[in-house]
Amino acid sequence: MLHVIIILIQVENNYLFDPNLLEEICMNETTTYLKGGVSLSNPGEGLKLRPLSADDFAKGCYLDLLKQPNLVGQIFTETILSRFNLMKSTPSTYFIFVIEDLEKQKIVASATVVVERKFIHECSSRGRIEDVVVDEGYRGLQLGKLLVVVGEFLSKKLGCYKTSLECSDGKVEFYEKVGFKIDGKHMVKRFSS
Numbered sequence: 158m159l160h161v162i163i164i165l166i167q168v169e170n171n172y173l174f175d176p177n178l179l180e181e182i183c184m185n186e187t188t189t190y191l192k193g194g195v196s197l198s199n200p201g202e203g204l205k206l207r208p209l210s211a212d213d214f215a216k217g218c219y220l221d222l223l224k225q226p227n228l229v230g231q232i233f234t235e236t237i238l239s240r241f242n243l244m245k246s247t248p249s250t251y252f253i254f255v256i257e258d259l260e261k262q263k264i265v266a267s268a269t270v271v272v273e274r275k276f277i278h279e280c281s282s283r284g285r286i287e288d289v290v291v292d293e294g295y296r297g298l299q300l301g302k303l304l305v306v307v308g309e310f311l312s313k314k315l316g317c318y319k320t321s322l323e324c325s326d327g328k329v330e331f332y333e334k335v336g337f338k339i340d341g342k343h344m345v346k347r348f349s350s
């Protein structure tokens with residue numbers, strides 16, 4: 158039964174969100190310089206930036222990518238697909254986009270924008286950039302920077318008044334290169350490791 162569900166999802170090319178949203182983003186205003194002409198429409202030779210698709214789990218490579226910061230743990234196909242469908246059915250909230258190496262059919266980079274709805278600031282919304290990761294074999298090609306800039310402009314397009322992210326001290330310099338500034342302190346109480 159599960160196999161039937163997976164096949165149906167593959168046939169529909171089930172994107173998490175409408176790909177037109179990415180195509181409509183205009184990054185002309187960015188102050189971030191992406192070397193080598195890297196852009197949303199041209200992330201590099203043979204690479205394509207697009208929304209996450211349910212197909213990417215069947216290929217396996219998306220989870221392999223997320224394992225590179227070793228954050229996946231043990232999960233089952235049913236759990237993954239039910240989480241994907243939950244995100245997809247929550248309107249205008251979860252935007253996971255990936256970069257695929259088309260020849261290898263491999264997901265080589267990914268980032269998430271989550272839109273948090275608020276009552277403050279006249280019922281505004283805030284974007285959060287999460288889970289930025291580039292495959293070890295594709296680092297240093299400006300893909301990390303591209304993901305963050307796309308996250309920034311996607312947040313803007315979705316009407317957010319600001320976008321923010323949390324990172325370790327070792328990544329501060331990377332995010333500063335894309336125009337982010339330290340603003341206050343981040344505090345946390347963990348319920349599991």
Ligand SMILES: CC(=O)SCCNC(=O)CCNC(=O)[C@H](O)C(C)(C)COP(=O)(O)OP(=O)(O)OC[C@H]1O[C@@H](n2cnc3c(N)ncnc32)[C@H](O)[C@@H]1OP(=O)(O)O
Pocket residue numbers: 192225226286287288289290291292295296297298299300301302303322323324325327328329330331334
């Ligand atoms: C909000 C969050 O998700 S925080 C979690 C961040 N993700 C991770 O830690 C996962 C593991 N790391 C990675 O996936 C990658 O190393 C990333 C995403 C941090 C960087 O991706 P890359 O594609 O290699 O970065 P990219 O090629 O775009 O580099 C951009 C610039 O930042 C610099 N840079 C890259 N990593 C770092 C770093 N850790 N510290 C300082 N500078 C860095 C590069 O030298 C480059 O400089 P340049 O533009 O002047 O040449």
